[in-house]
Amino acid sequence: MSVSEKSPAVRTGEPRVALRRNRGGGRAPKVHPALWLFPLPAVVIYVIFFVGPTLQAFQYSVTDWDGISSAFSNVGGGNFSRITTNDDLFRGALTNNVKFLLVVVIAQTALSLLLALLLQRNSKSSTALRALFFLPAILSSVSVAFVWKFMYDPNFGLINQVLGGVGLDRLQGAFLGDASKAIYWVALAQVWAHAGQLMVIFVAGLQQIPEELYESAELDGAGTWARFRYVTWPLIAPATAIVVAYTTIQSFKAFDLILGLGGNPPKGSLDILSTRIYTTFTNSRFGYAAAESVVFMVIIALVSFLQRRAVRLTQHGV
Amino acid sequence: MAGSIGRRVILGIYALLIIVPLFVVLSGSFKSTKQLFDAPFAPPSSLSPGNYRAVLTDASMATAFVNSTVVTLSAVVITLAVGSLAAYGLARIPGWRGMVVYGFLVLGMAVPAQSNMIPQYVLFQSLGLLDSRIGLVLIEIVATLPVAVFIMTGFMRTLPRELFEAGSIDGAGPWRTYRSIALPVSVPSLAATAIFLFVIQWNDLLYPLLFIHDPAKTTLPLALLNFQGEFLTNYPLLFTGVIVASAPLVVAYVFLQRYFVAGITAGSVKG
Known part of the structure; x- marks a missing residue:
């Protein structure tokens, strides 16, 4: 899974410089003071342009600053109480984001695991198919959005044309035009773009499971399902945890895909938290947008924390 | 093996789900709107470059292409340099001091871009770095530095300590060891990291959208997005834009596939 595993060439450097002298004992060697200079450029850039602004977001979040005027007032927790109790736009975006998140996490995890199970062996055809399935992950989300805009186009789109062609006209739909379901269709486009990427993580996890475990399970009379349930599933738990955690963060960060499919600013039925913050910001409500971004950060931290707890519970539970 | 037919059917369907839309986009870029709507699955009747000519001249996509190339290459090189220095150090x-600095840098991966973009915007405005390619390069470096440090430190930690010690016994300082041992040995992982960064930065929409308003400074994803407003349902032109914007990555992917997979996977494990 790490870069090094995929890069056997790295190892060639090792023997040439092999152990000229091994310091006795396990004591940590003295740190050359100049080593501290190496992280310095990164730390300086990071503190000035990343950490500083992150802290400032908290500062702005208690103001009504519009981003232009030099005068603004401190509104205390006003922004926050409005976001949490009295902001339909924010609540709508949160609801959409939760729907999007649930569909993407469940569908993408299941699909990428299925594909990985089918393609875990390193045969020529499996390797080629893995490469094909990974391909959409390198396209920009705006490009993916345009591909799916045409898939979903109610009049000329591929899906409705195919459905019409095979006589399933009654399944034809408005897709993105149907406000109550639009977000699910965007979720599907997201799964299309990234299932192959997460498949690779599962393949790496599956290939680490020793073959003997399957053999002995088979000797014990375990069928395909039992082998999956009692050998594969528990042993790929670490990969599953990574996939679920990554997919969750990815679902909060989906931004380009929403703007590509939902317009800029996106229609209400497709607004999620990241696009809501952006729209508030472009309406010159810097203070309020900063408050939204703080709430956003808290939500992500909370979800990640709960997820980690859940993973730990299930791993101890089995 | 049982289920072998089921396996083929599932894989076949999924392969079609990937190939067909991409084929429709590619062939659609050579069609007129009417041809596309009448027979979306048919191959183009001729490879007429009309759409490409239109896209590259009319819609500032050519400018965007140059800007994307310049900005992404600069940002990737600098992020790699700054990140690999940090990773090496x-x-x-050893010990907790290094861990604290590492943890501090890597913590940035947990902060979503939308959470600090507003103060960043204000900061860049005060520095005169809005509507500037230099500003764009800088913000892309800033945004990807935490994950770059994460990937490269993870790699440098797997290098045997003796590799570095051998250098210092020969009288080489940390800088010489970095230049003549750590970097050459890390080429494959640097390549994977570079590709990972290239894909993210080339495809990024958020920061150009925030920081760039001058059409002369636009990048590909932003140009594409604006395109949509201009040619609402002129799909052949939109598709041509998609091809132009994706071609460099797809061509590179064909040749450097393992590095793409290694880099993007390393990035997604914690990114």
């Missing part, structure tokens, strides 16, 4: 500093 942090992998060699």
Whole structure:
């Protein structure tokens, strides 16, 4: 899974410089003071342009600053109480984001695991198919959005044309035009773009499971399902945890895909938290947008924390 | 093996789900709107470059292409340089002090871009770095530095300590060891990291959208997005834009596939 595993060439450097002298004992060697200079450029850039602004977001979040005027007032927790109790736009975006998140996490995890199970062996055809399935992950989300805009186009789109062609006209739909379901269709486009990427993580996890475990399970009379349930599933738990955690963060960060499919600013039925913050910001409500971004950060931290707890519970539970 | 037919059917369907839309986009870029709507699955009747000519001249996509190339290449090189320096130092500093600095840098991966973009906008405005390619390069470096440090430190830690010690016994300082041992040995992982960064930065929409308003400074994803407003349902032109914007990555992917997979996977494990 790490870069090094995929890069056997790295190892060639090792023997040439092999152990000229091994310091006795396990004591940590003295740190050359100049080593501290190496992280310095990164730390300086990071503190000035990343950490500083992150802290400032908290500062702005208690103001009504519009981003232009030099005068603004401190509104205390006003922004926050409005976001949490009295902001339909924010609540709508949160609801959409939760729907999007649930569909993407469940569908993408299941699909990428299925594909990985089918393609875990390193045969020529499996390797080629893995490469094909990974391909959409390198396209920009705006490009993916345009591909799916045409898939979903109610009049000329591929899906409705195919459905019409095979006589399933009654399944034809408005897709993105149907406000109550639009977000699910965007979720599907997201799964299309990234299932192959997460498949690779599962393949790496599956290939680490020793073959003997399957053999002995088979000797014990375990069928395909039992082998999956009692050998594969528990042993790929670490990969599953990574996939679920990554997919969750990815679902909060989906931004380009929403703007590509939902317009800029996106229609209400497709607004999620990241696009809501952006729209508030472009309406010159810097203070309020900063408050939204703080709430956003808290939500992500909370979800990640709960997820980690859940993973730990299930791993101890089995 | 049982289920072998089921396996083929599932894989076949999924392969079609990937190939067909991409084929429709590619062939659609050579069609007129009417041809596309009448027979979306048919191959183009001729490879007429009309759409490409229109896209590259009319819609400032050519400018965007140049800007994307310049900005992405600069940002990737600088992120790699700054990130690999940090990774090298942090992998060699033992004990909790190194860990604290590492943890501090890597913590940035947990902060979503939308959470600090507003103060960043204000900061860049005060520095005169809005509507500037230099500003764009800088913000892309800033946004990807935490994950770059994460990937490269993870790699440098797997290098055997003796590799560095051998250098210092020969009288080489940390800088010489970095230049003549750590970097050459890390080429494959640097390549994977570079590709990972290239894909993210080339495809990024958020920061150009925030920081760039001058059409002369636009990048490909932003140009594409604006395109949509201009040619609402002129799909052949939109598709041509998609091809132009994706071609460099797809061509590189064909040749450097393992590095793409290694880099993007390393990035997604914690990114």
